[in-house]
Amino acid sequence: MSDEHPTLPYPEPSSEHPTLVIPGGDEPRPARRRARWPWVVLVIVLVLAALIVAAEFLARAILPGIVRGIVIEQLDLPQDQQLDVDAVGILLPQLIGGRLDELHLTTDAVTFGGITGAADVTATGIPLRGGDLADARGTVRIDQEQFTNLVTASDLPVDEIGFDEPNVTASGSFEVFGMPVPVSVTVTPGADAGDLLLTPVELQIAGLTLNAADIAERFGDAAAQLAGPQRICIADQLPAGLTVTGLEIDGTEAVIDLDVDGAIATDESLQQNGSCD
Incomplete structure (x- = not known):
């Protein structure tokens, strides 16, 4: 080049003339696919x-x-x-x-x-x-009907049974010199060694409330047995693998x-x- 046509220098970069980036220079990386295994699990x-x-x-x-x-x-x-x-x-x-x-x-x-x-x-x-x-x-x-069937094996006079929680009253009669004498026995039911146990709490004969001694004196030893506890075995009515451990009255x-x-x-x-x- 001659002095008549001198070469001009490149301009200094400035903020007024930013350098342009030519598209396609650097290829962008493909986006990663999300892992699917959590959804499968x-x-x-x-x-x-x-x-x-x-x-x-x-x-x-x-x-x-x-x-x-x-x-x-x-x-x-x-x-x-x-x-x-x-x-x-x-x-x-x-x-x-x-x-x-x-x-x-x-x-x-x-x-x-x-x-x-x-x-x-x-x-x-x-x-x-x-x-x-x-x-x-x-x-x-x-x-009450089924309970009556159970206690018929006892010495209690059982014409009628009544529940009065926690007790049971058995009413009936027994004979003295060939004459029927009305009797009512109130007992508390329970169980002992697999048997039903009926413990008397009150006994009335011919309308009189008596104890065991009075009963024996007036009506003999047979009647006096009514004043003692009554044990009733019902093992022959149940499978041998069942044992009675308690008995109580609950309402009716x-x-x-x-x-x-x-x-x-x-x-x-x-x-x-x-x-x-």
Whole structure:
């Protein structure tokens, strides 16, 4: 270049003339895809939870019928026996472990040895693959008529029974020199060593309230027995695996408490009626 046409220098960069960036110079990195595995795990968990809930409902629907059939068969009850079964707790872990924690069995009417009443039994530690129960207890509620059938085996005069919580009054008569003498005995019911125990609290003969000595003096020793406790064995009316542990009056019903031998589930002799010998 000649001096006539000198080369001009590049202008200094300034804020008034910013350097332009030519598009396409540096390629942008593609955006990362979000990981899907948390959603997959969540779906699997929800499906498993749904299956577990369904299995629990299924177990609760099937188990009562199975238990009912076993009880009816072992105790020789009628096939149409009404019996409600309720299992406590979550069943699946118990079924897997082969042992139920607790079962409630209730019925409005069941008959043993001619005595009919409403029964409520709670059993714990029930093995599903055979074996004895860990424990079982229950109650039977009977009305005045059924209670009368029980006490006819005693020496009490039983023409009529009346409940007056907590006591029972038995009315009837006995003969003295061939003449009927009206008598009324009020007793407090209980249980002892598997027997029913009736303890007199008041005794009236011919309208007079007397004690044992007066009765013996006026009417003889036979009448004096009415003033003593009356023991009534009902073992021959119950399966041998059931033992009476209590008896009390609740309103218009007599409530009998029972203890159940856990071996009744496997020992056929305990499923048969006991003996009063």
